[in-house]
Amino acid sequence: MNGFKKFMYGRYGLDQLSIMLLAASIFFSLLALVFHSTILQLLTYILLGLAYLRGLSKNISKRQQENRSFLKVWQPVKIKLNKSFMRLKHIRTHQYYKCPQCGQSLRVPRGRGRIRITCPQCKNEFSKKS
Ligand SMILES: [Zn+2]
Incomplete structure (x- = not known):
């Protein structure tokens, strides 16, 4: 085992929540640069620190629980975002x-x-201008 592997052995490592914390910290650090804001800069360090502490934590079940709670909130948001993105992508060729x-x-x-549009789910028919 090399040094880093040995160090990380038994520790939690990265999960979706930590990745989100890292992404948020990058986002806020950019905002801090744009607005020259110390508070945003501070927030960046807090988020980074949280991701770091979670990654090094040995309380794995607790961290997994946190991640599950996070995913419960994040998954529906992600699905909605994906949907909006797809709509935007097809906005010129398709109507919703x-x-x-x-x-x-x-x-x-x-x-x-x-x-005439037939709903694939309930077979209801209605007409619209496309
Ligand atoms: Zn329907």
Whole structure:
């Protein structure tokens, strides 16, 4: 075992929460540069320190629990962000509608005039201008 491996043995290491803390600290350090803000700079160090302490922690079950709680909040946000990103990506070629019956989000190509849309989830039919 080399020195670093030996040092990290039995320690928690990186998880999604720590990666998020690191990403946030990079984000805030950039903001701190732009706004010359000491408070933001301080926040950067706190986030970095937290990620560091979590990584070196030997209380693995506690850290896993923290990560699980984080993922419970983060997963739905991530899915929403991905959806918005996909919409933005297809905004020129596709139009989005919500099924009036079940609320399912539907994507249809733009520029086809008035079209009949069948919801794949509840089979409800409605017509829209695309
Ligand atoms: Zn529907």
